[in-house]
Ligand SMILES: [Zn+2]
């Protein structure tokens with residue numbers, strides 16, 4: 361008989377199946393779920409999406425004449441897309457390694473979802489468009505605003521604008537691309553984009569969901585994953601940080617995992 365515990369916040373169900381991820385080796389008895397947010401948080405997320413979309417629309421309007429005038433600008437935009445993908449990997453990697461669920465503000469809102477996602481990937485599919493994209497939109501607002509401002513006030517504004525268009529225009533959809541990579545059968549147009557590697561592919565992202573979750577961190581287009589994994593970028597960075605700080609990675613992560621899993625016959629950990 362599997363045991364139930366009320367000590368772990370966010371546990372919302374007993375999961376009868378044990379096939380939803382490589383973490384599931386028959387030992388998970390209850391899986392954590394994504395937090396339901398308050399109406400105020402939801403209003404904040406809707407506002408963030410509207411503001412970010414409006415700023416992006418202005419940026420498109422300002423940069424499109426440049427790109428139409430000289431298609432070589434597309435390459436500058438692609439550099440921005442590359443940086444968006446790299447940044448998604450860097451943030452994800454940090455959340456998985458040294459991020460703490462208990463960090464003020466960031467912890468519960470931005471780090472906990474990463475923890476939940478490894479143990480219960482399918483739970484992500486429950487999140488709607490606003491819940492999925494609101495936080496990323498909020499983070500994009502200062503970037504979009506400063507890009508627009510600098511575009512008007514510097515001599516290199518054109519290059520920055522097109523770069524920012526690639527960075528923010530694609531970066532804004534990071535979590536959406538990530539969610540689509542988890543859909544078993546996405547819409548044909550999404551599948552087309554995924555199969556051509558224009559957005560994060562399903563097989564590409566599945567690599568990250570294999571134990572020990574230490575490859576393929578980038579979740580926007582996935583373009584950086586191959587090169588970064590080949591040079592061992594993240595393991596090297598981890599060793600470097602541990603050498604400098606003495607703090608090992610994934611302490612919080614391992615704590616979260618052991619808190620939410622119980623070996624058959626064992627009690628889930630209480631604290
Ligand atoms: Zn991860």
Ligand SMILES: [Zn+2]
Pocket residue numbers: 477481538542565569
């Ligand atoms: Zn995922």
